Amino acid sequence: MQVTRETFNQVMVPNYNPAAMVPVRGEGSRVWDQEGVEYIDFAGGIAVNVLGHCHPALVKTLAEQGNKLWHLSNVFTNEPALRLAKKLTNATFADKVYFANSGAEANEAALKLARRFALDHYGEDKDQIIAFTKGFHGRTFFTVTVGGQPAYSDGFGPKPGAIVHCEYNNIEAVKALFSERTCAVMMEPMQGEGGIIVPDPEFVKGVRALCDEHNALLIFDEVQSGMGRTGKLFEYMNLDVKPDILTSAKSLGGGFPVGAMLTTDKISQSLKPGTHGSTYGGNPLACAIAEAVFDVVNQPEILDAVNHKEALFRAKLEEINNKYHVFAEIRGKGMLLGCALNDKYKGRAKDFMTAANEQGLMCLVAGMDVVRFAPSLIIPDEDIAEGLARFERGIAHVIAND
Template sequence: MISAVLPTYNRAPLAFSKGQGSWLEATDGRRYLDLGAGIAVNALGHCAPELVAVLQDQGAKLWHVSNIYTIPEQERLAALLCDQSFADTVFFTNSGTETAELAIKMARKFHYENGQPERTAFLAFEGAFHGRSTGAIALAGSEKMVKGYGPLIGGFSQLPWGDLAALKAAVSDQTCAVIIEPIQGEGGIRPAGQAFLRELRAICDATGTLLIFDEVQCGMGRTGKLFAHELAGVTPDIMMVAKGIGGGFPLGAVLASEKAAKGMIAGTHGSTYGGNPLACAIGAKVTEIVSDPAFLAEVVRKGALFRQGLESLVARHPQVFSGVQGEGLMLGLKCVKTPGDVVAAGYGAGVLTVAAADNVLRLLPALNIPDADIAEALNRLDAAATALAA
C-alpha cells in the first residue's frame, strides 16, 4: 500500500522536533550537529533570532496579496539584490526549480525580441543539477533524472565538465545561452575554476550568447563572496538564486541585466506566491546580514578553519577519505568509501552531512557556525570515520 506521503524520497530514519543554530533535536531527544543546513538553505542556522523576529513581525501584518498589487517588501529586497550585484531587475519565485524555468524563458525571449528566434539552443554541463521540472531535467540531461519522463523539451545539450574546447566547438548561431553552476553542488562540490569562468564569459561575449549562472546552492555568501562568480571577477547576464536567500523560508529569485530582461514585459511571466510580503521581508533580512563584508570575511575565516581540520581528518583516515575541495563553507570530502555509508556512520556519531555525486560528502553548515561547533563537527566526523573503518 502506498504511503500517505508520495514515496519519492529515500528518507533517513530520523525526525526532528526542534532546532537552534547548528543543532537539531530528534523526536527521541538526541541532539545532532547539522552540517547540511537543509541542503544549504538554513544560511543562518535553525531558528535564527533575527529571522524569527522578522517572521513574527511581518506575519502579524501581512502574508500574501498576490502580484496584482505593488508589494513594498518585494521592492525593498529587489533593490538590495540589485545594489549588491550585477543585476538591474529581479523576479521572485518560491524555489530554485522555478528560477530555472524563468531563466530558460527569459533567454529565449531575449533572442526572439532581437530578431533571432532561431537561437533557442542551450548548452549545459554534465554533472549539473538545475531542478526537477521538465525543463530543468532536460537542461541537466542525466539519465537518472530524465528516464521515464520523455519526450523531453528539446534544445538542450550537455558538455563535458571544464572542457573549453568542447564548448567552443558547440557554440553556434543557434545557441541561446550557456548555463553553469560556478560550483556544482549535487555534482560533487566541483568548482568550475576562475580561469574557466573568465574564458566562458569571453566566448559568450564574442558570440552574442547569454551566460546564465545557477547560484541556487553556491550563492548567498556560501563561498565567502555574496555570489560565487565574484571569485572569478566576471558577471552573468542572468542568475538563479534560491536556498539560502530565505534562510529556511521558501524563496527564490532570478536576477538579470536590463539587456537580458528586455523581453519580459507585462504578461510574459508570473507567480501566485512568488515575492509575497512574508518571504521578501525574511529574504531582505538574510540579504542584509550575509552581504555585510564583515560577515563574509568570517565565512572565509571559518571555511579555512574547517578545511584545515578536514585535511587533518583525511590524513588520519585515508581508508575513508581522499581529499577536500570547494570554497568557503561549501566543502566536499572526497570519499574512498561510498558517501552514503559515511552519512549513515555520521548518524551514529550525531552529525548530519549530505551525499553528492562523484563520491563526495557535502558539508554545508550554517554560515555563522561558531568555531566551537566546527571543532565539535570535526570530532564527530572523526568518530564516524573511525567507526566506518572498523
C-alpha cells in the first residue's frame, strides 16, 4: 500500500500537523525520507532517541526478547522488569519502581501516589498539589491540569481540584502557596516544553526544605531531563537534591514506549494491590529494551562525553549568533538545549524549525520563542558540526526572506 503525507490528512485525527516529508529509515543520528533525502536528527523524537536510531544493542535485544516473551499481564512478574527495576534502584535514591507505558502515565501514578500517601498518613484534608506555570507533565486530564499551560487543559470540562500554580524559580511565590494542606510539589528540575529553563540550585533546595517543613512530597518529573541527558543519569544528581518520587520515560526506552515511577519503601506502601495498575506497564519486551538502554547510557564514558558535546553546540551557536544576531541566550544543559530568540524574532521559533528542516536538519521548538535540540547522547561530533551548518543555512534563509 502506497502512503504519503496526504494520507495523514485522509485518515488521521487532525490534532497533529506533521512535516511534509515522511521519514522511513534511521541509523545513528541520520534519517532518510520517502524520497531518499537525508536529515541529521537534533530532535531525537522529542528527547526519546537517546542512543539514536537502530542502535545495535537495542536491535539485538528487541530480536532476542521478541523471540522469547512479549507480554504477560501483572498477574505475573517477569525477569526483564525485575532486572531493570533492580538497576534503577541501585543507581538512584529509590527503593521501589512502578512501570507504565509513558511519561504521562508515570506522572499520573506519581500524583495518585502522593495523594494516597497524604490520605493514609495525614487525612483527607491534605490534598493540595503545587506546580509551576509553563510546566508540562503529560496529557491525561490530571497531568495536563497539573502542568502549568492552560491552553492544553482548557476546553474539556471541570478540571481536577486542589491544584495551584506559581512562577518557576521563584521561592517566595512557592512559599506563599504552602500550607499544612499541601501534599506535594511537582516540578521539572529543568523545564522542557516551557522553554528549556534551568533553575537556580538554591530554588530547588528551597522547595525541598519547604516540603520537609510541611510534610509534603517532592515529585521530580525527569521524563525529559533524565537518563543521561544532562551528563548525570538523572538531573537531581546535578542539583544535590533528592526527590521523594521521580518519574522517567522518553529516553528510558530509547524509542520503545516505557515509563517508570521511582520512590522510597515507605511512600510506595500507599499503592497497595488494586489501587493503581497498567495492562502493558512493565511488560517484558519494553523492559528488556529499557534495560539495554540503561546498560549503555549508565557508563562514565557516555555520560562524561555529554559535556564535551554540549560545549561543541554552544561554541558553534555562539559563532552563528555573532553573525546573525537572532538569539537572546542559549539555555539548557547537556543534550537538551534551547536557542531562545531575541525580541526581534520572538514568536518565530517554528519558522526557524521549518527552515532548518528544509536544509536537512530535524529539530524542535519549546513554545513559540525557543528552538530546541534534544539529540542522541552519542551523536558524532561531525554530525553536530554538519547539523549546525544546516541550521545556520536555515537561519540565513529566514533572515533573507524577511
